[in-house]
Amino acid sequence: MALMTPLANPKVWLRWASKSCKMPFRHRSTFFIFFFILHLNFNSQALFDIGRSSKTMQISESAEKAGASTSGPVGYWFPPSHESRVPSMLEGYKKSLHEENNPPPISFLNLFRKTSKDKLAEHTIEIYPLRKSNKFFIDQMNPKTMRCNFHPSMIQLGFQNIWEKPQVLGVEVKEWLEVLAHLLMNDPLGDAIVQDKLVSTLYGLSSLQLRYHTNPDILPHIDAVWDLVYKRIQDGRRFTLPMSMDLPWYKEILNPTKGFSEQMGKPNRLIELTNGDKEIVDALSVDFQTSSRALKKFQKSFHSYSAYKRVAVLAAFYNCLKMYPDGHTTTILNDIQPTEHSILLNHEIELIRFILSHSGRRKKNLVHNPGA
Known part of the structure; x- marks a missing residue:
């Protein structure tokens, strides 16, 4: 049977969950958190196995344009890094974003191919190609490169791309949230730079809440990732100094x-x-x-x-x-x-x-x- 992701049709999953678990989800974010975690477990390996993907499924652009309450006419601002190496390290990601003026849209309804239960259990699901910028983002967010703190700035460039893009597709926003949530959930706890990335993400998600607060299709996904990230921060505080709570922006x-x-x-x-x-x-x-x-x-x-x-x-x-x-x-x-x-x-x-x-x-x- 075809696997439908939790990002594809929340109403279908809600009916399934309520019937199977016999317990209603009384809070929007609780429901989405449950299926984000479920979905992240399913594709933990698949996101990094992009080379085996099949052709991209086309969807109607006019039906997928993400409505926004504000378009950020003054531009998206975030605090600059004070590390001298960071600007040069961000150039590759900026280029990948710039080259994707009109990337082929990817439908989350078609993200997963039909697969057997055995393949699902083995985490060998084949997925359609991610956008070039998201693949580049995954490669660059490797924990081995974490010692130079350019990851928060990379995260902010991703949010900036969505904020400032005139006709961003709803599926683009969802794909970005999925990739980001996957990477953050697999980061080790207890590292100050990981905490910086998580806090930076909260600000990016807050900006998207401002932009999409009237969009019932996208807002639940933003809220769900927010709750995941916030919990991740609280879990990580066991390993960080209490004084971190007085850090600027924190x-x-x-x-x-x-x-x-x-x-x-x-x-x-x-x-x-x-x-x-x-x-x-x-x-x-x-x-x-x-x-x-x-x-x-x-x-x-x-x-x-x-x-x-x-x-x-x-x-x-x-x-x-x-x-x-x-x-x-x-x-x-x-x-x-x-x-x-x-x-x-x-x-x-x-x-x-x-x-x-x-x-x-x-x-x-x-x-x-x-x-x-």
Whole structure:
């Protein structure tokens, strides 16, 4: 019988699971996590045996275009690596992404060929070819290359490709999530660089949540990988120092109720972490008018930013509040609200609450999309 992947038709799998296990899945993410793990076990070897694949099955591009709530008009931003070797090591991956302007789409409905139960048990499933960029990504994410910390940047380039691509296919997003989840689930726990990769992935997934929060086909897969990665981080914390929770970018997304990390709470360090981003520099200017203009621009453009940039922006508001405690900063911050077409993510809501709690003012009616 043909094996249908959990990414192909969730409703079919839900009916099967409920009937077989006699226990309803009451939470969307729980259901998808179950089948992500099941699916990752099935194709653990297959993803690395691409050479045996058959021809790619064509699907209708018009039927598979992934609808998005926002297209990221200001571009996808993520913090640059401070290791000098990283830019050159990323060139190959950038080239593979650039060469795939119009790659043949791959249908997850046809990802697996018909196979016997014996072949399935032996993990010898033959799969259709992955996109060139995803094959390159798999090759480069080998743990042997992990000592130079360019993997988080590679992960971010993958998310950037989806964020900025005008007509990305839904199946492209799902394939990227599948490949990424497979690799992260097979990384060894207890390594600081592995933790960096996992945290970087959370920010990328947050950006996709922002883009696809109204897409019922793609959002459950994003949420499922988020839950897998978050659990992986919690499991890995047994092997890492407690102080890691105060690292920049870590604390803001993993423990936002406690506010900002020490480094992001200092203007000079925030500028360093964002590699002298001009907008951040302007926001932290000692000139009140320059700072005010920058904060107003942040407020107007906030819903167009990637998840990394949004946290950096909120850190800028926090630092400005300490510089200009007259209420002007919180007035602008209070205008960052969810809209009909945009949301605030949970960690962003907590960070905003933290900022306002230090201003002596509370933000009222702060809501968010329950699916975010």
